[in-house]
Amino acid sequence: MSENIQFAVARLRRQVPTAEHRIDDALIAVSTLMTSVVTARRDTLGVPAIRGHATIQRLARVQSALVGASGDVLRVHGDLADIAQETAGLDLHECPALAAPSADRSKAAA
DSSP: OOHHHHHHHHHHHHHHHHHHHHHHHHHHHHHHHHHHHHHHHHHOTTSOGGGGHHHHHHHHHHHHHHHHHHHHHHHHHHHHHHHHHHHHOOOOSSOOSOOSOOHHHHHHHO
16 A cells, blocks of 8 residues: 555544544534523523524524534545545454544644
8 A cells, every 4th residue: 555545544534533523512512502592592581482483493404404414424434434445455344433532642643
């Protein structure tokens, strides 16, 4: 396997799980925001429920888009593993177990 391919594989092995993890983080953040918005709407006296409805709908669209993005990145992950098998003969049955970039990985990459 050429050195260029080795570098590309190493880079992708770090970047793909990181992208998956960051999308999950964004989904959690938007879900938490959704909870706060709905709770505030419910608990604020004198404000009609319709007042925050458009905001809640927007957040729901954001959540849906993030779920779609997550699925697409997972499919990209699978596609890249297939390409690695076909192109470089790599046997990538096991991808990194943790998508979260750890302190040890960050230091190793620097």
